[in-house]
Amino acid sequence: MDTESQSGSQAELRQPQPARAQHAAQVEHAQHPERGAAALATLLSRRSVPALQLHGPGPRDAEVDTAIDAALHAPDHGLLRPWRFVVIRGAARERLSELFVRRMLERDPTIPEGKVHKARSQPLAAQVVIAVGARILREHKVPELEQLLSTGAAVMNLLNAFHAQGYGAIWLTGGNAYDPQIAAALGFAADERCLGFVYVGSADTATREADAPRVEADARRVQRGAIAREWTG
Ligand SMILES: Cc1cc2nc3c(=O)[nH]c(=O)nc-3n(C[C@H](O)[C@H](O)[C@H](O)COP(=O)(O)O)c2cc1C
Numbered sequence: 167m168d169t170e171s172q173s174g175s176q177a178e179l180r181q182p183q184p185a186r187a188q189h190a191a192q193v194e195h196a197q198h199p200e201r202g203a204a205a206l207a208t209l210l211s212r213r214s215v216p217a218l219q220l221h222g223p224g225p226r227d228a229e230v231d232t233a234i235d236a237a238l239h240a241p242d243h244g245l246l247r248p249w250r251f252v253v254i255r256g257a258a259r260e261r262l263s264e265l266f267v268r269r270m271l272e273r274d275p276t277i278p279e280g281k282v283h284k285a286r287s288q289p290l291a292a293q294v295v296i297a298v299g300a301r302i303l304r305e306h307k308v309p310e311l312e313q314l315l316s317t318g319a320a321v322m323n324l325l326n327a328f329h330a331q332g333y334g335a336i337w338l339t340g341g342n343a344y345d346p347q348i349a350a351a352l353g354f355a356a357d358e359r360c361l362g363f364v365y366v367g368s369a370d371t372a373t374r375e376a377d378a379p380r381v382e383a384d385a386r387r388v389q390r391g392a393i394a395r396e397w398t399g
Contacts, residue, residue, distance in 0.1 A: 208330045215334030217288040220367030224255065224293020229331050230366075234296075236327035240320035244308040249320040250299035252352050259289040265351055266342050273341060285342060292365035296324065298337075299349070301358045317361060324364055334369030337362055 188196075195202050225233070234251055242248070254262050266285040270277055289295050300317040302310050321337055328335040339362040342348050349360040 212326055212329040214336040215369040217336055217365040218291050220292045220334055220365060222293050224367050225333050230294055233324050233327035237320040237324040240316055240323055242316050243312045246308060246313060248300045248313040249317050250358050252297040254295040262289045265348060269345050269348055288365060293367040296364040297352050297360055298362055298364060299354050299358045299360045328366050333366050335364055335366045337364050
């Protein structure tokens with residue numbers, strides 16, 4: 167806190183103040199503490215589901231819209247709205263699959279068939295694919311890195327929103343994500359970058375249950391000291 171705001175808050179303390187309006191989140195938590203607990207349980211149970219393990223049914227249009235709404239709640243320095251989402255569903259997935267294969271072979275005619283097969287199959291296994299992108303402003307007072315971070319945060323919200331609605335999802339990149347011709351075919355403008363694809367669909371309960379011990383194991387394995395610590399000044 168800087169000196170100016172400190173003296174401001176000291177002055178505030180001296181004045182009799184009307185009851186402060188409670189922040190909406192505080193009100194929500196006071197009235198429905200179980201909702202917060204459920205939201206946290208959802209965050210703590212998210213795992214990515216490999217795209218080839220996804221299947222139907224996929225999220226309904228309204229559920230996709232909700233996930234994108236969640237993405238739009240990402241922190242956004244300067245309110246630049248750098249995020250871009252291109253939703254690919256239904257028969258368009260087949261065209262995406264063909265586009266991936268064509269471009270992979272054009273980039274490298276000797277590419278192993280296994281890789282081509284995987285890229286061809288992923289958009290078909292997933293029921294909805296969302297190409298995520300960012301419009302990064304150069305020479306802006308908000309550094310480019312922060313604009314990219316905001317996009318990452320938006321994609322995280324997207325993944326969590328699909329998980330909260332009962333779907334599996336995964337964010338994948340690779341050569342196709344960074345291929346300018348694929349980005350152009352998907353309608354990304356010249357000043358927009360494609361940052362990957364979020365694959366979404368249903369995931370087998372067995373897959374999710376099989377993942378549960380992994381979640382616990384991960385939590386135990388994580389060396390918290392290396393990634394989360396306290397600074398006491
Ligand atoms: C920006 C970004 C790009 C990624 N690209 C790939 C990828 O191309 N291939 C892959 O196997 N995993 C990729 N991942 C990792 C998966 O999305 C996923 O996080 C990983 O499989 C671990 O699963 P978890 O999310 O359950 O921890 C990427 C993750 C991020 C954040």
